Amino acid sequence: MAVPKVAVVGAGVIGLSTALCITETCPSCSVTVLSDQFSPNTTSDVAAGMLIPHTYPGTPIHMQKQWFKETFTYLFAISNSAEASEAGIHLVSGWQVFKNTPKEELPFWSDVVLGFRPMSEAELQKFPQHRFGQAFTTLKCDCPPYLLWLEKRLKAAGVRMYTRKVADLWELHSEYNIVVNCAGFGAHQLVGDEKLFPIRGQVLKVHAPWVKNFIRDGDGLTYVYPGIHRVTLGGTREKESWSLSPEPGTTKDIFDRCCSLEPSLWRAQDIKVKVGLRPSRESVRLQREVLSQGGVKLQVVHNYGHGAGGFSVHRGTAKEAAQLVGECIAALRGSSSRAKL
Ligand code: FAD
Secondary structure, eight states: OOSOEEEEEOOSHHHHHHHHHHHHHOTTSEEEEEESOOTTSSHHHHSOOBOOOOOOTTSOHHHHHHHHHHHHHHHHHHHTSTTHHHHTEEEEEEEEEESSOOSOSSOTTTTTSEEEEEOOHHHHTTOTTOSEEEEEEEEEEOHHHHHHHHHHHHHHTTOEEEEOOOSOGGGGTTTOSEEEEOOGGGHHHHSOOTTOEEEEEEEEEEEOTTOOSEEEETTSSSEEEEOSSOEEEEOOOEETOOOOSOOHHHHHHHHHHHHHHOGGGGGOEEEEEEEEEEEEOSSOEEEEEEEEETTEEEEEEEEEOOGGGHHHHHHHHHHHHHHHHHHHHHHHHHHHHHHHO
């Protein structure tokens, strides 16, 4: 095996960032991205792209923190460079507010974001229905520009990208040495993962350039996240709902909830509605697997199931997936040198 051939299936934030990490850790690899959809038609394009972690109950907190920290550090450096506007990455300050004081006043990520502190009484006056709040500065990705920026970096690194629906990972075994499965919710069908389920999210993207601070209700259901050009208003979390059609009643409900947090939004214009299915699982599947048929083997790395928090941890999980690809290469080199003996 002179040059390891790697196929990454999926072109959402997870597939593109994983492909990029593979080119960085294994510059001699030949990397190809295969996907049935690219930006602007992925779930990743619908996301708000805020770096506020979602908790995966099946993954140790120290790992989740490490993934978040790596992602924050990576995007913070981009936000502090000339690339920031093209990549759609910016710092944003704001408030997470609670109707009742939460059990956990210091979330595990509080020392990763910047300037985390309890809100003052004066700040809380802005939110008369809330009794407690946390102020901090975090990062936000404007998702479609960030995905295009990742694609541009991949092309510059010599990565090929093809539109292709993969019906079965095994169909790639004659063309590639290693397959990385970043199919998001598509993994439900692609590898028959019954642990993967959809959590439907509907959001509004509005024109309200005067809104500069984020506001998130502590239950995570209602949020106002200002981006570079549009403000994302959310949202919904509908478990096991598969519909990608916007619900007009839900649009009104989201708008009303957000206006009660930020009354200036009553004047928002050009409301666009988006729907996505979060690829949800108890834990992200970040794992090596060796498929085998008739004595022929295919090295596989899975990296999917990021649910409501894919943007918040994408770089950390991509780095770990790239390390697993490194282990696959070592295993392939080991078996080819044994075969020569
Ligand atoms: P996707 O973006 O769905 O990409 C999967 C890719 O695989 C696609 O390109 C698809 O075409 C391809 N594919 C699938 N099956 C196949 C196949 N068989 N063959 C070939 N290609 C295939 N996260 C945050 O961190 N912060 C937020 O603020 C945030 N807000 C969100 C708001 C909403 C409304 C929603 C829906 C999600 C939000 N998320 C947020 C979560 C985030 O969007 C996801 O965790 C993330 O997008 C998952 O990325 P992914 O690349 O795994 O999946």
